[in-house]
Amino acid sequence: MRIVFSKLWMVIESLCQYLNIMSDKPTTIKEIAKILKISVSTVSRALNDHSSIGLTTKMRVKKLAAELNYEPNQKAIQFLQGKSHIIGVILPELSESFFSTAISGIEDVAYKRNYTVLLAQSHDDADREKLLVEKMKTQRVDGLLVSVSKTTSTYEHFEVFKKLNIPVVFFDRIPPIKDIHYVASNLENGTYEAVNFLLKKGHRTIGMINGPTTLVASHERKEGYIKAMISNRLKFDPSLIVSCDLSESGTIEVMNTMLNHRRKPTAIVTFNDYVALFAMRHTRSLELEGIDFVSYANLPIINYMDYTPIASVEQFPYKQGKKAADILIDLINRPKNETGTEQAYFNVVVESELIIPNPK
Amino acid sequence: MRIVFSKLWMVIESLCQYLNIMSDKPTTIKEIAKILKISVSTVSRALNDHSSIGLTTKMRVKKLAAELNYEPNQKAIQFLQGKSHIIGVILPELSESFFSTAISGIEDVAYKRNYTVLLAQSHDDADREKLLVEKMKTQRVDGLLVSVSKTTSTYEHFEVFKKLNIPVVFFDRIPPIKDIHYVASNLENGTYEAVNFLLKKGHRTIGMINGPTTLVASHERKEGYIKAMISNRLKFDPSLIVSCDLSESGTIEVMNTMLNHRRKPTAIVTFNDYVALFAMRHTRSLELEGIDFVSYANLPIINYMDYTPIASVEQFPYKQGKKAADILIDLINRPKNETGTEQAYFNVVVESELIIPNPK
DNA sequence: TATTTTCAAACAAACGTTTGCGCACATTTT
DNA sequence: AAAATGTGCGCAAACGTTTGTTTGAAAATA
Numbered sequence: 001m002r003i004v005f006s007k008l009w010m011v012i013e014s015l016c017q018y019l020n021i022m023s024d025k026p027t028t029i030k031e032i033a034k035i036l037k038i039s040v041s042t043v044s045r046a047l048n049d050h051s052s053i054g055l056t057t058k059m060r061v062k063k064l065a066a067e068l069n070y071e072p073n074q075k076a077i078q079f080l081q082g083k084s085h086i087i088g089v090i091l092p093e094l095s096e097s098f099f100s101t102a103i104s105g106i107e108d109v110a111y112k113r114n115y116t117v118l119l120a121q122s123h124d125d126a127d128r129e130k131l132l133v134e135k136m137k138t139q140r141v142d143g144l145l146v147s148v149s150k151t152t153s154t155y156e157h158f159e160v161f162k163k164l165n166i167p168v169v170f171f172d173r174i175p176p177i178k179d180i181h182y183v184a185s186n187l188e189n190g191t192y193e194a195v196n197f198l199l200k201k202g203h204r205t206i207g208m209i210n211g212p213t214t215l216v217a218s219h220e221r222k223e224g225y226i227k228a229m230i231s232n233r234l235k236f237d238p239s240l241i242v243s244c245d246l247s248e249s250g251t252i253e254v255m256n257t258m259l260n261h262r263r264k265p266t267a268i269v270t271f272n273d274y275v276a277l278f279a280m281r282h283t284r285s286l287e288l289e290g291i292d293f294v295s296y297a298n299l300p301i302i303n304y305m306d307y308t309p310i311a312s313v314e315q316f317p318y319k320q321g322k323k324a325a326d327i328l329i330d331l332i333n334r335p336k337n338e339t340g341t342e343q344a345y346f347n348v349v350v351e352s353e354l355i356i357p358n359p360k
Numbered sequence: 361m362r363i364v365f366s367k368l369w370m371v372i373e374s375l376c377q378y379l380n381i382m383s384d385k386p387t388t389i390k391e392i393a394k395i396l397k398i399s400v401s402t403v404s405r406a407l408n409d410h411s412s413i414g415l416t417t418k419m420r421v422k423k424l425a426a427e428l429n430y431e432p433n434q435k436a437i438q439f440l441q442g443k444s445h446i447i448g449v450i451l452p453e454l455s456e457s458f459f460s461t462a463i464s465g466i467e468d469v470a471y472k473r474n475y476t477v478l479l480a481q482s483h484d485d486a487d488r489e490k491l492l493v494e495k496m497k498t499q500r501v502d503g504l505l506v507s508v509s510k511t512t513s514t515y516e517h518f519e520v521f522k523k524l525n526i527p528v529v530f531f532d533r534i535p536p537i538k539d540i541h542y543v544a545s546n547l548e549n550g551t552y553e554a555v556n557f558l559l560k561k562g563h564r565t566i567g568m569i570n571g572p573t574t575l576v577a578s579h580e581r582k583e584g585y586i587k588a589m590i591s592n593r594l595k596f597d598p599s600l601i602v603s604c605d606l607s608e609s610g611t612i613e614v615m616n617t618m619l620n621h622r623r624k625p626t627a628i629v630t631f632n633d634y635v636a637l638f639a640m641r642h643t644r645s646l647e648l649e650g651i652d653f654v655s656y657a658n659l660p661i662i663n664y665m666d667y668t669p670i671a672s673v674e675q676f677p678y679k680q681g682k683k684a685a686d687i688l689i690d691l692i693n694r695p696k697n698e699t700g701t702e703q704a705y706f707n708v709v710v711e712s713e714l715i716i717p718n719p720k
Numbered sequence: 721t722a723t724t725t726t727c728a729a730a731c732a733a734a735c736g737t738t739t740g741c742g743c744a745c746a747t748t749t750t
Numbered sequence: 751a752a753a754a755t756g757t758g759c760g761c762a763a764a765c766g767t768t769t770g771t772t773t774g775a776a777a778a779t780a
Contacts, residue, residue: 026524028736039760044738054758069523074500076736079439080765086478086499094463095660100454107481111491116499118446119479121467131471139446139476140434163429164386277664284666300455301661304637306644388766399730404768414728436766440735 027068036060047072087328088118088141090132092149092173097299098317099147102172105321106145113329115142122149133157141166143328147173167331169346171324172317176216181331181346183324187217187296190313190352191224191269192231194294197311197354198267199232203292207258207265208241209251209275218243218271221296225269237263246271251278259288267292273299276309298355311356320350387428396420407432447688448478448501450492452509452533457659458677459507462532465681466505473689475502482509493517501526503688507533527691529706531684532677536576541691541706543684547577547656550673550712551584551629552591554654557671557714558627559592563652567618567625568601569611569635578603578631581656585629597623606631611638619648627652633659636669658715671716680710 029047033040038057046053046061047070064070078084089106091099103119110117118141122129129149136144137160144161146168155175161168170182198206208225211218222241229236239261242254251270255278258265268291270276276295283291284307298312327346389407393400398417406413406421407430424430438444449466451459463479470477478501482489489509496504497520504521506528515535521528530542558566568585571578582601589596599621602614611630615638618625628651630636636655643651644667658672687706 030736040737041739041761042759044736045759048738050739052758057758071497071524073439073736074498075435075439075442075444076765077738079433079435079735079767080737082435082765084435094454094460095457097455100460103454103479104481104483107479111480111495116478116495117480118476119463119467120471120477121464123464135471135476137431138434164431274664281666301664304634304661305664306641306666390766400767401731401769402729404766405729408768410769412728417728433766436735437768439737439765440767442735 026073027065027070028073029070032061032064032068032070036064084140084142085115086118086139086141087115087143087145087325087332088120088136088139089145090120090122090129090136091145091147092122092124094121097301098172098297098315101317102147102321102324105318105323106325109322109325109329113326115329122152124149124151126151126153130157133160137161137164137166140164143332144168145324145328146170148175149173167328169324169328169331171320172315174216179345181327183320183327183346183348183350185315185320185352186349187220187313187315187352188224188227190296190315190354191221192228193224193354194269194311194313195225195228196232197356198269198292198294199228199234201267201292203265203267204234205263205265205267206240207261207268209244209254209258209268209270209279210241211244211246211271213243221269221271240265244271244275246275248278251275252282255279255282259283259286266290267294269293270295270309273297273302273309273312277305280307280309294354296352302357308357311354313352314355315352316350323348323350386433387425387430388433389430392421392424392428392430396424444500444502445475446478446499446501447475447503447505447685447692448480448496448499449505450480450482450489450496451505451507452482452484454481457661458532458657458675461677462507462681462684465678465683466685469682469685469689473686475689482512484509484511486511486513490517493520497521497524497526500524503692504528505684505688506530508535509533527688529684529688529691531680532675539705541687543680543687543706543708543710545675545680545712546709547580547673547675547712548584548587550656550675550714551581552588553584553714554629554671554673555585555588556592557716558629558652558654559588559594561627561652563625563627564594565623565625565627566600567621567628569604569614569618569628569630569639570601571604571606571631573603581629581631600625604631604635606635608638611635612642615639615642619643619646626650627654629653630655630669633657633662633669633672637665640667640669654714656712662717668717671714673712674715675712676710683708683710 029040029043033043036043042053042057043061046058047065049058087110089103091103094100094103107117118136118139120132120135122132126149129152143166146158148170152175155177158168168181170180172184174180174182174184195206208221210221225241226236240263242258244250244254258268268279270279270293273295276293280293293309294311295309296313296315298314302308302312327348389400389403393403402413402417403421406418407425409418447470449463451463454460454463467477478496478499480492480495482492486509489512503526506518508530512535515537518528528541530540532544534540534542534544555566568581570581585601586596600623602618604610604614618628628639630639630653633655636653640653653669654671655669656673656675658674662668662672687708
């Protein structure tokens with residue numbers, strides 16, 4: 001009697017589960033096993049097309065799985081395998097065109113290689129960045145992509161990841177420390193091309209509105225400038241390169257000193273497109289004409305402007321993002337580093353390039 | 361003899377683990393338990409400040425945990441609790457200022473409420489959107505925030521989430537279907553203010569470059585326009601509102617018809633800032649002056665332009681993102697919907713507002 | 721002293737999946 | 751006929767944590 005009852009109950013139970021009445025919870029492999037009266041492992045192997053499972057069983061399992069809308073519980077799998085298939089990305093500002101383009105590159109690589117992207121903006125705030133790093137750690141991302149904030153001056157918060165064996169790749173804004181993986185652009189080359197371009201156009205007095213001297217990027221620009229002058233056998237005049245805080249007022253200030261220079265430049269290379277726009281607006285307000293501007297970034301907004309730089313140095317953010325993500329995922333999937341063998345660090349430089357728009 | 365050996369081995373083992381020599385793997389609660397010779401559950405409860413654990417034990421556990429750099433394995437916890445504390449966000453384009461601002465609002469709420477953000481861009485491609493939805497599903501996000509792509513015309517791919525009991529909240533670009541949660545802006549109000557503003561400035565013939573008639577947003581703009589005319593006891597002339605595909609050439613085309621209109625407008629409301637810039641550039645090229653432009657979006661690039669609309673309708677993307685994220689997380693954490701009780705749908709409208717910049 | 725209450729800690733199950741090992745049966749080879 | 755090989759599947763452990771229940775001892779009450 002008891003046996004009959006329990007058997008009856010089992011039938012009812014499977015039936016209900018089959019019709020998905022009793023639970024709103026997602027179907028599991030267990031339920032499939034129970035209904036089909038086979039073991040869980042068989043179901044698992046059947047769904048994964050394991051060679052040791054008969055064709056008929058596979059069919060039966062797959063059919064029922066489809067009917068029950070079975071979806072493997074990723075959380076269980078992630079837990080079991082110790083992988084989340086999530087990469088974390090921390091960057092300063094998505095509203096900066098460079099980063100919103102870079103993230104597209106990152107995303108594209110991630111999806112292609114079966115990863116998803118956990119995103120966070122530091123808004124150029126070092127404290128927030130630390131907090132985000134913490135978040136990424138507790139989420140146990142499989143890897144981390146970082147472009148550090150302008151205000152970050154210490155870098156210990158990234159150390160934890162080494163201990164946890166979670167690879168970190170920096171891109172664009174990289175910290176000035178050793179033993180890191182990074183992808184960045186080299187502006188020296190682009191600057192060289194830019195100055196060369198201006199020289200070929202006949203300019204002989206070329207000014208440069210550079211950024212704060214603390215930035216690596218400023219240094220690279222300067223080097224490119226010098227290199228171009230030297231390779232054209234021209235004398236390099238250091239006073240033609242001025243530093244600027246990149247604000248509008250700062251730009252106007254240095255523009256004024258530039259215009260009062262004993263050798264007034266006929267062309268100016270500016271730190272970025274925004275500085276270029278400020279500077280050009282200023283010269284127009286002074287009703288000065290004929291100064292050629294070359295800039296960096298090649299922002300899309302340039303297409304909407306009335307007055308634009310005649311050329312721009314492109315840093316290929318999409319390419320940089322793509323490269324960084326590729327390296328990161330390679331690092332995630334590399335074989336375990338044997339104890340003792342020191343690992344190599346990826347230091348990739350994406351060359352910048354001068355873009356000369358078609359004259360209208 | 362055997363006993364001595366096994367005991368010795370255990371000591372060595374704990375010692376090694378204590379010094380973190382043997383494994384590069386993260387410390388677990390188990391190891392702590394073994395070293396302290398207490399049970400796992402005690403350790404777990406001690407770390408979580410459970411009331412039934414003695415103060416001394418708590419101290420011992422916490423001290424050792426700190427020394428071993430213990431970090432709870434989130435994957436295990438997520439698996440156990442069936443929650444990932446991740447919300448998915450699918451939106452068309454981060455390079456559009458609206459979305460990069462909105463995501464900041466989403467992020468801020470998410471972090472405040474202890475969630476992280478899994479991001480994906482559809483690039484306005486319906487197929488890609490479907491794929492991303494699939495990704496989000498397999499990642500089993502706790503909730504989903506979506507701004508649908510321009511090319512999306514079917515919406516079944518979102519249905520799955522209902523079955524999985526994963527809440528979905530749409531924002532800004534919402535699908536034209538019933539029974540969804542959404543946050544969107546109402547442009548009628550902002551348009552009303554915009555037209556009113558122009559009327560107060562003395563304009564009597566106000567044109568409007570509207571978007572495709574299929575868009576809800578176009579309809580709202582039109583309604584706002586009409587409402588303003590009526591409330592000022594002015595006749596509404598439908599021929600002053602023209603549809604445009606929002607491209608530069610399309611804009612120029614409709615501008616020409618507008619300028620050849622028997623009642624040439626003295627002010628024009630344009631669908632967005634880009635259309636405004638195209639239109640203004642065109643009028644300048646025709647050396648027409650004196651037409652006032654009002655637009656939508658209030659993009660940051662406006663600050664860099666020489667000629668800008670005299671006012672802009674702001675849609676508060678940050679606020680919209682924030683609101684949408686808040687609703688989503690509320691939905692995630694709401695008590696289980698009892699069977700039978702139909703749940704309500706959140707339909708939130710963020711009012712738009714006319715922003716008039718300080719005249720320079 | 722006998723009973724109940726309180727406190728501290730242990731036990732064990734559970735979450736869903738994968739995977740190494742082993743068993744039983746069938747087929748082929750010696 | 752015995753042995754080797756192959757096929758199809760089940761058993762059980764493992765991943766790290768939380769949590770309901772249980773146990774044991776000490777303290778408080780009767």
